[in-house]
Amino acid sequence: MQLSQPANILRFRKALLDWFETVRRPLPWRTExxxxxxxxxxxxxxxxxxxxxxxxxxxxxRRFPGFEALAAADPDTVLKHWEGLGYYSRARNLQRLAQxxxxxxxxxxxxxxxxxxxxxxxxxxxAIASIHHAEPIAVVDGNVIRVCARLTADERxxxxxxxxxxxxxxxxxxxxxPEQTGAHNEAMMELGAxxxxxxxxxxxxxxxxxxxxxxxxxxxxxxxxxxxxKATEESVERVWVEAEGSILLQRIAAKGSQLQGLYELPMPRxxxxxxxxxxxxxxxxxxxxxxxxxxxxxxxxxxxDLKVAEADSSLVWADAEKLKQLPLSGPxxxxxxxxxxxxxxxxxx
DNA sequence: AATCCGGGGCC
DNA sequence: GGCCCAGGATT
Numbered sequence: 001m002q003l004s005q006p007a008n009i010l011r012f013r014k015a016l017l018d019w020f021e022t023v024r025r026p027l028p029w030r031t032e033x034x035x036x037x038x039x040x041x042x043x044x045x046x047x048x049x050x051x052x053x054x055x056x057x058x059x060x061x062r063r064f065p066g067f068e069a070l071a072a073a074d075p076d077t078v079l080k081h082w083e084g085l086g087y088y089s090r091a092r093n094l095q096r097l098a099q100x101x102x103x104x105x106x107x108x109x110x111x112x113x114x115x116x117x118x119x120x121x122x123x124x125x126x127a128i129a130s131i132h133h134a135e136p137i138a139v140v141d142g143n144v145i146r147v148c149a150r151l152t153a154d155e156r157x158x159x160x161x162x163x164x165x166x167x168x169x170x171x172x173x174x175x176x177x178p179e180q181t182g183a184h185n186e187a188m189m190e191l192g193a194x195x196x197x198x199x200x201x202x203x204x205x206x207x208x209x210x211x212x213x214x215x216x217x218x219x220x221x222x223x224x225x226x227x228x229x230k231a232t233e234e235s236v237e238r239v240w241v242e243a244e245g246s247i248l249l250q251r252i253a254a255k256g257s258q259l260q261g262l263y264e265l266p267m268p269r270x271x272x273x274x275x276x277x278x279x280x281x282x283x284x285x286x287x288x289x290x291x292x293x294x295x296x297x298x299x300x301x302x303x304x305d306l307k308v309a310e311a312d313s314s315l316v317w318a319d320a321e322k323l324k325q326l327p328l329s330g331p332x333x334x335x336x337x338x339x340x341x342x343x344x345x346x347x348x349x
Numbered sequence: 350a351a352t353c354c355g356g357g358g359c360c
Numbered sequence: 361g362g363c364c365c366a367g368g369a370t371t
Contacts, residue, residue, distance in 0.1 A: 045366040052357060052365085086355025089369075121368045141366050161367085162350085189366055198364065199360060228363075229352095258354045258369090287355060291361095330356060 003151060003175070003211050012211050013177040013184065019207030020187035023194060025050075028057060030186075035107055035132050036066050039097070042124045043090050050193070056085055067107075070098040079261050079327040086330065089258040093119025111137050131182035138172035139185045140165045143192025148172050149224035150196060153213035157225045164224055196220075231286075235293045237275050238265040240336075240343060243301035246317040247336070249326065253314050264332045265296060266315065273308050281339050285331045296335065298343055 001008045024030070027050065029041035040060060044053040060081055064070040070078070075095065082091035096118045101107045108114045111129035115121065120128075122140070129135035138144070142161060148154070148168040158164035177184035195202040203215045214220040241248040250266040252259045268275040277297035285292050301309075309315040318326060323336070 042366065047365055047367055048356080049358065049365050084356075089354075119368070123367055127366070139366075142364070143366070193366085231362080285355080288353060
């Protein structure tokens, strides 16, 4: 059936919503719907799979139950509750957003106004406004891009997701059900997540397969076509400096850095620390298209280390208790845990 | 328009 | 090992 015809668009909307009602996952921000819970869930789910965000969401709600509690919280505690989720600017933006809403005494009511708040872009603004204010605006995320590219059998090669969204957004907007704005948007994303998956799309079980040109062409799994940049390789030196059961950590202070406020093993070249010591481990992490190998050298603190640490306020000594409290980047917490036994073995106790 | 930002899941 | 995920901010 041609989706260009109005009568078929109405059929599409009904088939999608009927399906959604039967498979809709009882996610915690759906079963108890408040603006605050929606905002938190949307920020947490940006570039993050639902199942990964779920335990963070529950913890977050226990600790920061509403905009007021979040606005008044200690920023390090906020960051600590985001530890391991990545994209840490989301946590800072979420607190700034809460502070703005508390200061204003109310929250925005339109997508346009929501988008003025930190951390809220076109996608998130549309999601909140369609769910809570019945605004007829389509969300365009990775799921929706994939669904629309397949529905229309769009075989163009897009430079990136932004470019694809610009081209396919109007399709999503034309499909939007103006009487069920929130449910329709959620249904489109649910379809992409559960059926119209990137790999192994479940076309045989798809509620809107009759409307899908790619399915009739038999190439749904190949769409959309997105160009990708090649990965680059980098290496970074780290030092694991111990003194009396404490480890030296570096607080990332750079205001522009998205890692601002997080703690990591120090980068000696940045801090005037020596890079001496035996290599304890080489670990890898991926950030975007970068593949970074981090060489971690271990040593007992010498007098020069103590002097540098004393003079540089971004360096802190953390004992076991402090280590638990500080917000660390996910990989560094994991690596410190992983190698602490080996590091202890190097101590001449 | 291009680049940067994290970490995990999946094939 | 490459790709993607309920993207946004910055340059």
